[in-house]
Amino acid sequence: MNHQSLSNFIWSVADLLRGDYKQSEYGRVILPFTVLRRLDCVLAPTRAAVLKEVEAGRPDPFLVRASGHNFFNRTAIDLAKLVGDQDNIGTNLLSYIQGFSPEVRDIFEQFEFGAQIDRLAKNGLLYQVTERFAGIDLHPTRVDNNQMGLAFEELIRKFAEISNETAGEHFTPREVIRLMVNLLFVEDDEVLTKPSVVRSIYDPTAGTGGMLSIAEEYLREHNPTAQLTMWGQELNPESYAICKADMLIKGQDITKIVQGNTLSDDGHPGAKFDYMLANPPFGVEWKKVQKEVQDEHQRLGHAGRFGPGLPRVSDGSLLFLMHLLSKMRPWTEGGCRFGIVLNGSPLFTGGAGSGESEIRRYMLENDLVEAIIALPTDMFYNTGIATYVWILSNKKPKARTGKLQLIDGSGFWQKMRKSLGSKRKQMSDDHIADVTRLFGAFVEAELATVLDAGDKEVAREVVIAGEAPPVAPEGGKVKLAPLSRIFANESFGYRTITVERPLLGENGKPVLGQKGKTKGKPQPDSALRDTENVPLSEDVEIYFAREVTPHAPDAWIDHEKTKIGYEIPFNRHFYVFEPPRPLAEIDAELAKVTARIQVMLTELAT
The missing domain is CATH 1.20.1260 (Ferritin)
Structure with missing residues (x-):
């Protein structure tokens, strides 16, 4: 059967x-x-x-x-x-x-x-x-x-689809998990080929266990003798029961699946893992566990899970990411790679010195982020927002050292025959294969969209850097858009400098300090104070002389207030400027429309 x-x-x-x-x-x-x-x-x-x-x-x-x-x-x-x-x-x-x-x-x-x-x-x-x-x-x-x-998974999926209002909390779409699992294993030849290899995988927000199950399926397909020990934690009682039952049915050790809040009560203290997967709740506040998290942050610092910093209370996504960082098997013992689904907020929320920026700084300065992949919108059951898969590793191949790959997979989707809650799109096997190939090859690429003479899309093709794009059909054209880009980690860093202007007295001259370090120096006017973000790759003084001094010759930098920040403006790196149509073409079209309206008005008047 x-x-x-x-x-x-x-x-x-x-x-x-x-x-x-x-x-x-x-x-x-x-x-x-x-x-x-x-x-x-x-x-x-x-x-x-x-x-x-x-x-x-x-x-x-x-x-x-x-x-x-x-x-x-x-x-x-x-x-x-x-x-x-x-x-x-x-x-x-x-x-x-x-x-x-x-x-x-x-x-x-x-x-x-x-x-x-x-x-x-x-x-x-x-x-x-x-x-x-x-x-x-x-x-x-x-x-x-x-x-x-x-x-059993088939039944779980059916019940999750029926219960659309809560499915997104405990159920990640299968194709998203398959993409993440592909990315997790694509560079690990040993686990895919070595006989009887044993590896561990962990999900701190296990839900019904879908991520763990699909990871095991993938490994069995590629290496039937490999063994994957599964570890997880889940807060919701029913989801926990389903996950544990699924593990039991598959012959796994169910003592490794525990219940509880991962952030306030780590169910696997001290444990380290080879692989990890997670889809934590998007944009959910962590006020309920604020006391425990802040206490661990202050008491243990980097010896605990939340050393790099704390995000704002309104969104706990980055807490789960730091939790996973603390669970990585050290590279001296084989290292770890993990994937996590996040919304757009962790990419850019928070200025220099904020908790979010400090967490990004920790990850990038320690060279832990391999890639970030944008998913299509409308992929999840309870939200249509933009989401991203982050792949992190402490065992980067030499080619990836010091670099971060961004892949825009937001256009890789097909419409579902029937919507399920907010989920209207899905990624096909070919879409998953394309993204996996771009990640595995670690290459820059463009997406070529072929349009016919009537401006209708007739084909799409992934063009690897160095390859020739497809030839446009007669009367048509080919539009190119960035698809995969590779940056040095420091490209995402910047210094926020504080620019001061002198406080002027009644005589119109700068007010000078009277004592201490400021004696004889112009005093700053807080009303004229401003900040500038200077890329880490650029010299601050050269930037200041070029961008500020010509407009404010009396300005200076208060170096004591300089802060280092990191943000990943994903969309900016994939923006393609499309120039507006020539003015003559627009005027001609307006003239045609105006003439047609005048004819209609004349006909109405007669």
């Missing part, structure tokens, strides 16, 4: 729930029951051996060993026996759940499965739903871990 037909069968249970449950509530029943049936089948062959250990009064480690898995159930109940005792099905089902080992029991508690059992019983549906699941064989010999994992 393939995963599609399996998920369709499980989905058919929704027909039983229709009317008593809203569509958005189906997952609360179907997902935990799917997990329960899978565990029921997995434990069946060793159930007798486990019961023997239970009867002998053995502690949990003996039950784990007898089960042959890292979980067990200490009761003699299974779904077949539940269906055989219709009158006591509710009580027996609860007893069955309580018989699982603590980590598994936690999954059902987070699903609030007990409340769903009561609700199903009250609506006369408990027996029918249990019977339906008892009738499907999910034993590993019939449905392996990979098929089961794909089927």
Whole structure:
């Protein structure tokens, strides 16, 4: 049975729930029951051996060993026996759940499965739903871990799509994850080819576990013997339960998936990882955890997670990014690469000396950012804003050292047949391949748009630097726009200098200081004070002589107030100026329109 037909069968249970449950509530029943049936089948062959250990009064480690898995159930109940005792099905089902080992029991508690059992019983549906699941064989010999994992993901996606209003909080579009995973692994030949290689991957905002799952899929496709250990943390109880259940179904160690707020309570203190992926909430304030975060920042500095600085309370995106920086495996131990989805704010918000600027400064001066890729708008379920994938690494290849690649993927999309909330666009496999190729090759490139004589787009082509653009069709043209650009890290840095002008007295002459360091020097007029941003690559005095002195010969720089800042004005680097049409052409068009209006007015008057 393939995963599609399996998920369709499980989905058919929704027909039983229709009317008593809203569509958005189906997952609360179907997902935990799917997990329960899978565990029921997995434990069946060793159930007798486990019961023997239970009867002998053995502690949990003996039950784990007898089960042959890292979980067990200490009761003699299974779904077949539940269906055989219709009158006591509710009580027996609860007893069955309580018989699982603590980590598994936690999954059902987070699903609030007990409340769903009561609700199903009250609506006369408990027996029918249990019977339906008892009738499907999910034993590993019939449905392996990979098929089961794909089927479970299919269900998760369906429920996320139904619940558009909250999908974006816990569910990242699959094609975005695939792009990020491609970028994560594209330069790592060893992990893709070395037999039995073991790597760790971590997601601090795991949601339902989609990023971890797709990373594992990708690795299995390219290196079936590779092993990826998955670590994660999730705040939302239901998403946490789904993620943990997904990991359990795939045979992963579910103790590495923890619940809680990553920013205030790191669930994996001290742990370092080979790879990381994250899609933290966009533009969400962190006031609830402000005390804990500020305390760590002040008490531990760079020995903690938030040493570089703190962003404004209205947007916690950069806190998650710093958290990931603290989790990078040191380059002396093999290094780390991670991808994170952020909105536009972290690129430029905050002037020199602000928390945001200091965080950017830390990343760029330590040469940690490999690339930033702009995604199309309308890609996510709960927002249509512009988003960006950041790729960071402490093991940059030699060619990338000291450099940052910007890729404008905002035009790489196709329209969806049916919108899902705010999601109206998706990236195709070809779009993902193009972006991955540009990143992997580390090249500059342009996007050539071919237009016919009627100004209609007929083709698009990626033109690598040094290649000839396509030839324009007869009467048509080819428009070129930057697609991939490479900059030195210091290109994004600047000094904010404070420009002072003298305070003039009643006699119109500069007021001089009377004591201390300012004695005999012109005093500044705060009303005339101004600032200038000077690129790090340019000498401040030369800039001042060229840009300021000709307009204000009496001005000077207060060097004590100079601050260094960093910003990444992404859109500015991809802006293409299109000159307006010739004035004569516009005049001729206006004359035609005016003449047509005059004819119409004449016709109306007669």
